[in-house]
Amino acid sequence: MSGVNANSLLSPMPRISSSSSSSSSRSNGCKRLSLFSCGVLASSAAVANPSRSSEERVYEVVLKQAALVRELPKRDGETALDWNKTIQNEGISDGNLLDEAYSRCGEVCAEYAKTFYLGTQLMTPERRRAVWAIYVWCRRTDELVDGPNASHITPKALERWEKRLTDLFEGRAYDMYDAALSDTVSKYPVDIQPFKDMIEGMRLDLRKSRYENFDELYLYCYYVAGTVGLMSVPVMGLAPESKASVESVYNAALALGLANQLTNILRDVGEDARRGKVYLPQDELAQAGLCDDDIFRGKVTEKWRSFMKGQIKRARMFFDEAEKGIGELNEASRWPVWASLMLYKQILDSIEANDYDNFTKRAYVGKAKKLLSLPIAFGKAVVAPQISKMW
Ligand SMILES: CC(C)=CCC/C(C)=C/CC/C(C)=C/CC/C(C)=C/COP(=O)(O)OP(=O)(O)O
Structure with a gap:
């Protein structure tokens, strides 16, 4: 296992290219969570925010x-990335870039979320690696405000992180971890x-x-x-x-x-x-x-x-x-x-x-x-x- 640490995850990579007492129902028959229904909680979100509660927004x-x-059961067969354009200088042969990207995500997951990683072993290889890619992106996002460099984080940095996100959703990855997620979001109906x-x-x-x-x-x-x-x-x-x-x-x-x-x-x-x-x-x-x-x-x-x-x-x-x-x-x-x-x-x-x-x-x-x-x-x-x- 190569040494993965919080710093290396965020190190700069080369830029390569209401209140209710019971669950309420919706017309579609889907049960909404009764988020405020715990009897011991006197606060009422509806009262606090009569226009639109957080629950409704979510x-x-x-x-x-x-x-x-x-609508989109699966977007199979698409290739998320043009590897030649997006990944360079990673020292990996083109053929197995994607495999390598995913296995790096697996290493991070194994390091930080051991039990969850173990559990993912039961999933199909495709799903397992996609879950790893999502986990790594969340971990890196969390590291921005909770990690060792958190005191330097500014709204501007978050803006850049969001731009990077939209890029990877459009197939432009900045590094290997992004590349894995970019592939995942092209294959599964992830919004x-x-x-x-x-x-x-x-x-x-x-x-x-x-x-x-x-x-x-x-x-x-x-x-x-x-x-x-x-x-x-x-x-x-x-x-x-x-x-x-x-x-x-x-x-x-x-x-x-x-x-x-x-x-x-x-x-x-x-x-x-x-x-x-x-x-x-x-x-x-x-x-x-x-x-x-x-x-x-x-x-x-x-x-x-x-x-x-x-x-x-x-x-x-x-x-x-x-x-x-x-x-x-x-x-x-x-x-x-x-x-x-x-x-x-x-x-x-x-x-x-x-x-x-x-x-x-x-x-x-x-x-x-x-x-x-x-x-x-x-x-x-x-x-x-x-x-x-x-x-
Ligand atoms: C139940 C159904 C239908 C699907 C499951 C959908 C999933 C996978 C939900 C998981 C949500 C999840 C794992 C949210 C993260 C929440 C959280 C507080 C994580 C804490 O992460 P760390 O900060 O690493 O925790 P520690 O501080 O305990 O290490």
């Missing part, structure tokens, strides 16, 4: 993605919008350090994590026998991204506070009798425990919503999704086990539990559906 993207999958939205999330993170209510936080979570779900579904593929609407599968994918991000936020409260950031709804903090100072002080009190219980409950609701959609994915894609869901969900258990001290303790899932999750995920993804087919 739902429009979901519908667009779903339509794309229906550019979630990618642009992820960059928008980075912009938001640069200028914002407080979230007034869950509606605002929801939009941030969609930008930085829900988008990953939307990018992944077209590549992971739907089960041919699935009777679910495409929208409902996208909703589940979106829910998994949101659940993961909310979990991340709850795990990292102390760490984020030390950077001056509070990714918690201010109105809900106030309703619990808490304020920013309580977070900076970092003392676990009854008020904090009770607040955290509500936040954990909401994150679990999103995980539950996500679980409903996994069975609709192509069978070979289910295992990595179950595995990552189970691992992330256990972080919430670990916060509870730490008696809600997410100020000084980092919740984590131990090796033994991680290892145990893999066969369980395999059982849910592969064995259980086979058994249910037999009955």
Whole structure:
């Protein structure tokens, strides 16, 4: 494995060329997420933003993605790149440039997301490498604001990153990682919008350090994590026998991204506070009798425990919503999704086990539990559906 590190991922490469108490339904029969339906949460996005809630804005993207999958099942046979024009000086023979580009993505994925990488081994080689390419692009985007060079990141740099994105969607890749993604988006019905939205999330993170209510936080979570779900579904593929609407599968994918991000936020409260950031709804903090100072002080009190219980409950609701959609994915894609869901969900258990001290303790899932999750995920993804087919 060649040494991949965060710096090398971003090193300059040569420029080569609302509130509801139950799920609401839509006319198409697709169930929308009841994002604000957790009983413990008093805030109402509809009240906070009567014109158009974040949930509605994101739902429009979901519908667009779903339509794309229906209309463009697969753009097979196209060649994304003119390799001679786009890639030079990489020291690789033309014949296997694409293979090399993808295998570099695999190396990055293996380095940073070991469990997910392992899970992707069950997927077909084409899907597996496409998932790697998407993962690497997301990782690099995240590194822009979270990585070692983050303090130098400006809106201008994000603008350049977005231009680079549109170029790769049009077949002009700047480096090997871009080349792999460029090939992926030419072969699968992947839309550019979630990618642009992820960059928008980075912009938001640069200028914002407080979230007034869950509606605002929801939009941030969609930008930085829900988008990953939307990018992944077209590549992971739907089960041919699935009777679910495409929208409902996208909703589940979106829910998994949101659940993961909310979990991340709850795990990292102390760490984020030390950077001056509070990714918690201010109105809900106030309703619990808490304020920013309580977070900076970092003392676990009854008020904090009770607040955290509500936040954990909401994150679990999103995980539950996500679980409903996994069975609709192509069978070979289910295992990595179950595995990552189970691992992330256990972080919430670990916060509870730490008696809600997410100020000084980092919740984590131990090796033994991680290892145990893999066969369980395999059982849910592969064995259980086979058994249910037999009955
Ligand atoms: C459920 C269905 C139908 C499909 C699945 C669709 C997928 C793959 C969704 C996954 C979404 C996802 C992985 C979002 C990323 C969320 C997130 C918070 C990642 C954290 O990444 P790191 O920052 O590397 O995490 P650590 O800090 O834990 O290392």
